Amino acid sequence: MNQAIWTPSAARVAETNLTDFMKKIGKSDYAALHAWSVDDIEGFWEAIWDYCGIVGERGDTVLRDGEKMPGATFFPHARLNYAENLLQEKGAGDALVFRAEAQVERRVSWDELRADVSRLQQWFKSLGIKPGDRIAAMMPNMPETIVAMLAATSMGAVWSSCSPDFGEKGVLDRFSQIEPALFVTVDGYWYNGKRIDISEKVSAVCKALPSVRNVLIADFLGGGSALAESLAAARTFDDVLQSFAPHPVEFTRLPFNHPLYILFSSGTTGIPKCIVHCAGGVLLQHAKEHVLHLDIKPGDRVYHFTTCGWMMWNWIVSTLARRITLLLYDGSPFYPDGNVQFDFAQAEKMTYFGTSAKFLDAARKAGIEPIKTHDLSHLRCISSTGSPLATESFHYVYQSIKNDIHLSSMSGGTDLVACLVAGVPVLPVHIGEIQGAALGMAVDVFDQDAKPVRGEKGELVCTKPFPSMPLYFWNDPKSEKYHAAYFDRFENIWCHGDFAERTPHDGIIIHGRSDATLNPGGVRIGTAEIYNQVEQMPEVLEALCVGQEWDHDVRVVLFARLAEGVTLDDALEKRIREVIRKGASPRHVPAKIIAVADIPRTKSGKITELAVREIIHGRAVKNSEALANPGALDLYRHLPQLQD
Known part of the structure; x- marks a missing residue:
């Protein structure tokens, strides 16, 4: 059995959202809570809706056709809006704090965020954007990206994004399939201290997307206006925002299964598959993970290093529903040196720090010791994802970053835009392990004969339906690609494609991908x-x-x-x-x-x-x-x- 490197104090356990939830549900420990969450699927997800304060009409039915994967339908009579849930907070407090290396630092209040979403929403409506239309973005992780996403989803448009470092063909392989009506982009970005102009790539992409009727450009490097003038039907963010007076944001409530995001597979055997996720499933899964697994609370200051081409961007922006301040960073995580993210953490009194296993390993090798150089007294949780966390990195976190920290290693992915296995703030952290299966996820490890195994490697599976299963793949009318991706290996069982192992105390060890997908630095x-x-x-x-x-x-x-x-x-x-x-x-x-x-x-x-x-x-x-x-x-x- 792997050694426990950290155990939460009784006082800390008592203060967690998870402990409060267990008291309300009447469960004495996490094992009992998890067992109930997968045995009584309807009762659990109904409780999550209520406990996390989901805004919308829930309806009387929680689950229909609950024995089918795919085929199960959660909350078939519910009506909600994703953006409405993320924009509950008001006032002059920070909603977003943005840094782009040493080049840019901006703050956006809740009132400013709502006003900008309103202005952009009005423009979208004037263009004839309607529910179900696709809006595609090639953007840095900056406030304009979040404003555009919230304006799109507030009216039921479907959002899809990638980062601006993608090559032209990589962008077109993705966006040409979904035929966006609107393209949101930028004149360039900063990386490793260098100014990267992408005007030529933007022009080429726009010409190759005949479905795009309008283009919205963020002026990041000072060339946005010139780029907009060179393109047909293009405007800058500043131009659009100045053209409309802010009004209360109008939220269109739609069915639970209304499409929200289109994410893309890695493209192992061809062009990337377009994975369509629903608004209700994303909202509910993320609320559960943020509130119960990461103990995020109103007023927290939350950060995860990500680009807009990784599902962690979609995952972290949902924390706005928790009435927190979201800290955004774009650029190299090692410029000018490996302390830049810890500088950000100290300056903004960060409470949650999300990163990749590769970053932690690189920081360890670089000899970075923020425990000696930075005040991280506000930091309660560090999460790691993207690839398995090395044993040495567990030691590094507790010896060189902070010795009283919840280290939450977690794993899931683009396919469910959520976690299968995650951190549990009331349990010990064991070296080399993820703490356990996420609540509501009937996770197991199967051998080749579909039999559960412990203490040996097998396929990571989920044996019961969950709300964030993809709705479908784009351009897959008979669901053949969808079924092949997850259900060909074991009938009616979600097969995730990871080699994994269950430990005697129900921890999970991920041994890597079981397919041909590459995963350097935690990026699939x-x-x-x-x-x-x-x-x-x-x-x-x-x-x-x-x-x-x-x-x-x-x-x-x-x-x-x-x-x-x-x-x-x-x-x-x-x-x-x-x-x-x-x-x-x-x-x-x-x-x-x-x-x-x-x-x-x-x-x-x-x-x-x-x-x-x-x-x-x-x-x-x-x-x-x-x-x-x-x-x-x-x-x-x-x-x-x-x-x-």
């Missing part, structure tokens, strides 16, 4: 997005990309079969990396590029990423006989380039 990316770029180069005939477990993380390794007479020299490696960086994103750039003479494939001609991944990790390939050229696997054994 797909191999197809890399292939789409590199295979356009005449020097590269074919490529195969896998993730190699390396230094408590995953690094991307690209194997390339080169054209005859071509040698993989430093110049070609540089060109390959530049093509991937420009066409996909900096996160897609491989750590290693290795030339190979052949690439293994199935008899139907498909390359076999999983087989290569197993080989380079020294694991057996069980189905090599299914390959058309099984001898090719020998090329990948004991490669010296993979040892450094």
Whole structure:
């Protein structure tokens, strides 16, 4: 059994929202509460609606067809609006505090936020935007992004976003599928102290999206007005906001299952899948996680380092419903040095600090010790997500950041825009483990025969429905892709695609992805997005990309079969990396590029990423006989380039 590195004091346990909730429900401990939450699904989610103060009409029915996955419907008669729940607070207090490295610092009060949402909503209505229309954004994590999202969702439009460092093709692979009526973007952004102008990319994207009728541009670098003038039907935020007087925001209450967000899969086997999430499911799941699992309370000052291309952005903005101050940061987390986020935490008296496992590991290696240099007395919780948290990072948090802190490691993802397993503020934190299954989530670990296992690796599953299951995939009319993504492996069971392990005290250890998705630095990316770029180069005939477990993380390794007479020299490696960086994103750039003479494939001609991944990790390939050229696997054994 892994050692407990932190145990909350009795006084601290007594002060948590979770303890208060257990008293109201009549449960004595977390195990009993969790058992009830999955045994009485209707009673639990009804209690969450009431306890978290969801604004809307709940209706009399909590769950219809509750034995079906997919097919179960939560709150079929409810009416609500996501933005209405996030904009309950009023006044001159901080709603948003924004920093962009050392370049920008702004504060937005609740009254200012509501006024800007009202102005933008009026403009959207004047354009004829209606419920169900898609609004797509290529934006930094800045206040304008939140204003636009709230204005869109206040009237039932569907929001989808990515970050401005995506390449042109990466943006179009996503947004061209959903045919947005409005495109929200920016003239550029700051990263690592550098001014990154994206005007040319914005122009190219706008020309390639024929469905876009209007463009809204945030002037971040000072070139927004010029960019707007160069595009048809484009206006800047400042221009729009000055054109309308603020009025009370009008909130259109819609069914629980009305679409709210479209998020995108990593694109492992093709262009990214468009995952449609409903307003009620997102709101309810996030309320449960923020209130009970992270103990967020009114007046807290909440922060999570994220971009608008990661589901953690959608997740963290929901904390506004808790009447908190949301702290936003855009740029490099290590510019000018690794203390910048802790500087932010100290200056703003941060109470919740969300980050990635990779950041904590990098801070540890850099010797950063905020416990000695910063006043973090207000900080109650640090959460980590994106990839499994290394053992050394558990020690680092308690030794070098703060010794009286709830370290909440959690895991879920884009597929449910929420957590399957999460922190529990009333339980001990065990080294190397996530504390337990999230409330209302019937989480288990199955072997290949769909039997629950403990103490060994298996597939992470959820055996009962939950509110934030995707509504559907865009352009998947028969739900074939949807069913294949989650329910092909085990009938009527959500199979998440993680290798996991349950510990004797019901902790969860995530051992990594069980599919071919890459996960460097905790950011899920797909191999197809890399292939789409590199295979356009005449020097590269074919490529195969896998993730190699390396230094408590995953690094991307690209194997390339080169054209005859071509040698993989430093110049070609540089060109390959530049093509991937420009066409996909900096996160897609491989750590290693290795030339190979052949690439293994199935008899139907498909390359076999999983087989290569197993080989380079020294694991057996069980189905090599299914390959058309099984001898090719020998090329990948004991490669010296993979040892450094």
